[in-house]
Amino acid sequence: MRIRPAPSTRTQRAKADFEQFVTASSDALLRTAYLVVWDAVEAEDLVQECLLAVARRWPRVRRMEHPHAYARRVLVNLALDGTQRRTRRRQELVGEEAAALAAAPDEASARRLDAVGIRAELIEVLGTLPPRQRTVLVLRYFEDLTEAQVAELLGCSVGTVKSSASRGLTRLQAALSPDISLSTKEPSR
Amino acid sequence: MIEQLESELRAALKARADDLPAGAGARVRAREYRPRARDLRPPVAAGVLTTAAAAAAAVLLIDLGPKAPPAFAGWTPTPTHASRAQVAVAHGNCTAQLAQLRGRAAVAASQRAGTPPMLPQLEKLSATTPVLTDTRGPFTFVVFNSGGANASCISGPGFASVTMQSAARAPGPTPAGRVVLSFQIHTTRAGDAYTFVEGRAGAGVKAATLVLSDGSHIQATVQNGWLVAWWPGGAQLSSARMTTGSGTTTQRFDSDLPADCPAPPPAGTPAPSGSTTPSGSTTPSGSTTPSGSTTPSGSTTPSGSTTPAGHINSRGAICSAVSAAGRSGQAAGASSVGSAAGAAQAPVGGTATGGTGG
Numbered sequence: 305m306r307i308r309p310a311p312s313t314r315t316q317r318a319k320a321d322f323e324q325f326v327t328a329s330s331d332a333l334l335r336t337a338y339l340v341v342w343d344a345v346e347a348e349d350l351v352q353e354c355l356l357a358v359a360r361r362w363p364r365v366r367r368m369e370h371p372h373a374y375a376r377r378v379l380v381n382l383a384l385d386g387t388q389r390r391t392r393r394r395q396e397l398v399g400e401e402a403a404a405l406a407a408a409p410d411e412a413s414a415r416r417l418d419a420v421g422i423r424a425e426l427i428e429v430l431g432t433l434p435p436r437q438r439t440v441l442v443l444r445y446f447e448d449l450t451e452a453q454v455a456e457l458l459g460c461s462v463g464t465v466k467s468s469a470s471r472g473l474t475r476l477q478a479a480l481s482p483d484i485s486l487s488t489k490e491p492s493r
Numbered sequence: 494m495i496e497q498l499e500s501e502l503r504a505a506l507k508a509r510a511d512d513l514p515a516g517a518g519a520r521v522r523a524r525e526y527r528p529r530a531r532d533l534r535p536p537v538a539a540g541v542l543t544t545a546a547a548a549a550a551a552v553l554l555i556d557l558g559p560k561a562p563p564a565f566a567g568w569t570p571t572p573t574h575a576s577r578a579q580v581a582v583a584h585g586n587c588t589a590q591l592a593q594l595r596g597r598a599a600v601a602a603s604q605r606a607g608t609p610p611m612l613p614q615l616e617k618l619s620a621t622t623p624v625l626t627d628t629r630g631p632f633t634f635v636v637f638n639s640g641g642a643n644a645s646c647i648s649g650p651g652f653a654s655v656t657m658q659s660a661a662r663a664p665g666p667t668p669a670g671r672v673v674l675s676f677q678i679h680t681t682r683a684g685d686a687y688t689f690v691e692g693r694a695g696a697g698v699k700a701a702t703l704v705l706s707d708g709s710h711i712q713a714t715v716q717n718g719w720l721v722a723w724w725p726g727g728a729q730l731s732s733a734r735m736t737t738g739s740g741t742t743t744q745r746f747d748s749d750l751p752a753d754c755p756a757p758p759p760a761g762t763p764a765p766s767g768s769t770t771p772s773g774s775t776t777p778s779g780s781t782t783p784s785g786s787t788t789p790s791g792s793t794t795p796s797g798s799t800t801p802a803g804h805i806n807s808r809g810a811i812c813s814a815v816s817a818a819g820r821s822g823q824a825a826g827a828s829s830v831g832s833a834a835g836a837a838q839a840p841v842g843g844t845a846t847g848g849t850g851g
Contacts (some may be wrong), residue, residue, distance in 0.1 A: 313532065319528060330518055332523060334517055335510040345590060356563075360528075362529050423505045427505050430509070446506040477498055490720070
């Protein structure tokens with residue numbers, strides 16, 4: 305006969321499991337969020353929102369083979385869902401000083417990275433890509449997901465992922481200095 | 494070659510990710526997430542009867558659940574006692590956000606001639622200690638004041654928001670026994686609306702119960718001459734019932750409301766714990782005229798750069814002292830009716846109602 309654990313025990317175990325999951329996954333989620341939304345504060349908000357959503361579904365999530373992959377999917381969808389809101393918020397910033405603020409946050413990091421050549425330029429251009437396009441590049445080239453995995457995560461076709469990645473790479477390439485210009489082709493699969 | 498671009502892109506993304514500010518992970522892990530221990534979904538094979546029972550139970554749960562949406566789960570209409578750890582984490586989060594704003598302002602300043610008017614204020618604010626801390630369950634509201642500017646910061650699980658205001662002119666005095674609102678802001682978090690008010694409490698104000706347009710009552714936190722309250726939803730502040738040493742007075746903030754006073758909270762409504770100003774505390778120098786605000790995610794609009802758009806000055810009015818005393822069973826304090834002007838600028842992504850009820 306299977307004895308059900310007392311509620312308090314079950315609660316404690318769920319909490320312990322979840323804390324373990326947060327410890328193991330939060331840094332990776334934060335890095336992904338930072339690259340997707342391109343803002344540290346926003347990324348923190350987003351990861352917390354994501355972990356709250358996972359906590360609400362924890363009994364199911366903990367039984368999954370890859371809880372982190374599920375959390376990443378929640379995170380990316382939350383990020384893309386909030387894009388319109390964030391864009392509106394930025395547009396509502398008033399005055400030229402606000403415009404300077406919106407354009408400036410990544411200057412410091414770009415300067416720090418100047419020593420590594422085109423990387424700084426790439427980072428600068430990445431920050432200007434449409435969020436969905438940047439998300440595809442982040443999932444493909446940072447998370448190392450296949451095009452099929454990205455399509456499944458974003459709920460779109462593989463063709464859409466390919467074209468988004470291609471457009472993103474083309475924009476990156478166009479922005480690079482002439483001496484390091486690269487040919488335009490479909491991204492490798 | 495495309496391979497070279499892909500390779501550089503990988504390196505660039507990694508470099509950017511490595512640039513994530515230190516401390517972000519610790520702040521994320523410090524949150525209380527409260528994972529569910531049981532799956533609320535009924536087993537699929539349980540049959541129609543079980544499903545129907547579960548549906549009924551779900552309806553019951555919805556009926557009995559808290560009014561706050563999930564984004565604000567745990568919020569309470571009366572301030573709660575906060576653990577030292579919660580306050581420390583909240584203060585740390587707010588200080589970090591202020592520092593980030595200051596950093597952005599400094600970068601903006603380096604790109605333009607002159608210093609943005611907000612930069613000195615942000616530097617001062619970053620060096621101050623909070624003048625008020627309001628806790629409602631897992632949420633913490635902190636107010637920083639540097640004399641010329643103040644910053645409000647709400648934080649909680651999955652939730653952090655900073656708003657900065659700077660005074661365009663020297664604030665006037667706050668009348669004793671009265672409240673002068675600096676602003677009322679409506680904004681959203683994850684699609685769920687919330688509203689907060691901030692202001693100054695005159696000398697002698699020990700506690701304040703706010704009455705909202707939907708009839709609900711919110712106990713404000715009054716500390717060091719400051720007053721703060723916030724609530725899920727978009728209900729407007731209608732009036733405040735102040736407890737002073739000499740009794741209770743009601744101050745109205747919406748001149749369009751009916752003339753009679755809203756019903757006070759039922760007898761036995763708990764007072765906020767540890768949140769009232771000691772009798773005889775000093776009155777701050779008066780209300781501010783906010784002219785700048787920041788987004789919930791921390792980017793800042795310039796202070797004093799534009800004339801506040803859409804600000805509303807509300808008129809203060811005292812409800813019948815007899816009526817208030819009769820309903821609450823307390824002696825009504827004597828007050829005079831007055832008005833004063835204030836202004837607030839809408840935060841990005843929200844609307845603000847500035848003004849005073851003096």
